Amino acid sequence: MSAYPNLSAAACAAIRPLRRPQLCLADQLADVAVEALIDEAELSPKPGLVDRRSSGAHSDMTLALMHASALALWPCLRQMAEAAEYHSEIGLPLRAELGRLGREGEAAMLATTGGVNTHRGAIWALGLLVAAQALQPKADAMAVAARAGRIALIDDPAAPRQSSHGAQVRQRYGASGAREQAQQGFPAALEHGLPQLRRSRASGASESQARVDALLAIMAALSDTCVLWRAGPQGLHQVQSGARAVLEAGGSATLQGRRRLRQLDAQLLQLNASPGGAADLLAACLFLDKAGSL
Numbered sequence: 001m002s003a004y005p006n007l008s009a010a011a012c013a014a015i016r017p018l019r020r021p022q023l024c025l026a027d028q029l030a031d032v033a034v035e036a037l038i039d040e041a042e043l044s045p046k047p048g049l050v051d052r053r054s055s056g057a058h059s060d061m062t063l064a065l066m067h068a069s070a071l072a073l074w075p076c077l078r079q080m081a082e083a084a085e086y087h088s089e090i091g092l093p094l095r096a097e098l099g100r101l102g103r104e105g106e107a108a109m110l111a112t113t114g115g116v117n118t119h120r121g122a123i124w125a126l127g128l129l130v131a132a133q134a135l136q137p138k139a140d141a142m143a144v145a146a147r148a149g150r151i152a153l154i155d156d157p158a159a160p161r162q163s164s165h166g167a168q169v170r171q172r173y174g175a176s177g178a179r180e181q182a183q184q185g186f187p188a189a190l191e192h193g194l195p196q197l198r199r200s201r202a203s204g205a206s207e208s209q210a211r212v213d214a215l216l217a218i219m220a221a222l223s224d225t226c227v228l229w230r231a232g233p234q235g236l237h238q239v240q241s242g243a244r245a246v247l248e249a250g251g252s253a254t255l256q257g258r259r260r261l262r263q264l265d266a267q268l269l270q271l272n273a274s275p276g277g278a279a280d281l282l283a284a285c286l287f288l289d290k291a292g293s294l
């Protein structure tokens with residue numbers, strides 16, 4: 001029952017915003033980051049990735065698992081924002097604390113998913129961005145990404161030396177990966193994803209079509225170590241040129257673009273490859289798109 005039984009529905013609706021407790025900045029940033037992860041997972045159709053239609057090229061993931069993982073990351077993302085507020089400047093103390101929280105976040109993710117890597121790259125990218133936005137809440141996307149890059153440039157003294165897929169691909173092909181993308185201030189998101197998101201919206205695409213176009217723009221530009229690991233440089237070349245072809249055909253708001261997107265999806269499944277790094281950076285775009293207007 002309403003808290004104000006004698007008031008009309010319209011009067012209740014007018015009062016409700018006044019009574020809503022103000023969320024603190026860290027809560028709000030964690031909310032926006034988790035929402036970005038859920039929106040990315042839900043977005044469909046995404047070539048090769050887990051979405052509402054299927055698990056794409058992933059035999060160990062489902063959409064439900066992506067949701068559970070995203071929700072499990074809320075406390076870690078909130079603590080990252082709080083750490084930035086506490087330290088209030090970029091330096092080794094903040095970097096070290098973010099590294100510790102990031103490793104705890106990965107442990108929470110693995111505990112939730114039974115050992116599946118659902119969001120490793122996303123914890124890295126969104127963790128840095130949440131911290132950077134908490135340092136200067138009103139800054140625009142470009143300034144936040146640049147600040148996140150400066151945090152990523154600091155070496156974490158406690159980081160364990162582990163042989164990840166990204167590290168192996170870097171050694172084998174000399175490719176740059178998640179670390180370098182962050183250190184450069186997320187160029188794939190700032191120069192490709194976000195501009196495409198805004199261009200597609202402005203040209204009348206639906207929000208969901210604009211997001212798919214943003215993902216494609218990132219895929220076309222990114223050296224995605226997830227793709228390189230499973231499909232090598234030739235596979236990466238096919239993924240990049242296939243994504244570019246969809247955009248050149250008019251993007252996902254057009255019939256020609258959707259036909260080309262279907263081909264790209266089939267191609268990725270045949271390669272057994274999935275653009276996980278591009279998916280993370282789409283989530284980063286969605287975060288940056290919203291967080292600046294909190």
Ligand SMILES: CC(C)(COP(=O)(O)OP(=O)(O)OC[C@H]1O[C@@H](n2cnc3c(N)ncnc32)[C@H](O)[C@@H]1O)[C@@H](O)C(=O)NCCC(=O)NCCS
Pocket residue numbers: 098099100101102103120121122123124125127128156159164165166167176177178179181182222223224225226276277278280281
């Ligand atoms: C830097 C990270 C991502 C490790 O990178 P590395 O390439 O060695 O690992 P891995 O192969 O597991 O890849 C990580 C993920 O990044 C994403 N990714 C792949 N390619 C790219 C790319 N070019 N750009 C951005 N993201 C990418 C994918 O989702 C991939 O699964 C990170 O996990 C890490 O070092 N964490 C340590 C804890 C820490 O410092 N946390 C700070 C939190 S702010």
Ligand SMILES: Nc1ncnc2c1ncn2[C@@H]1O[C@H](COP(=O)(O)OP(=O)(O)OP(=O)(O)O)[C@@H](O)[C@H]1O
Pocket residue numbers: 040041049050051058061066117118119120121122123165226229230274275276277279280
């Ligand atoms: N919707 C999504 N579907 C699949 N992966 C996603 C999605 N969104 C983000 N990702 C990212 O993709 C990465 C998982 O990709 P992948 O399974 O290729 O990595 P891996 O476990 O290192 O390698 P592999 O499964 O090839 O052994 C995660 O770190 C995650 O951040």
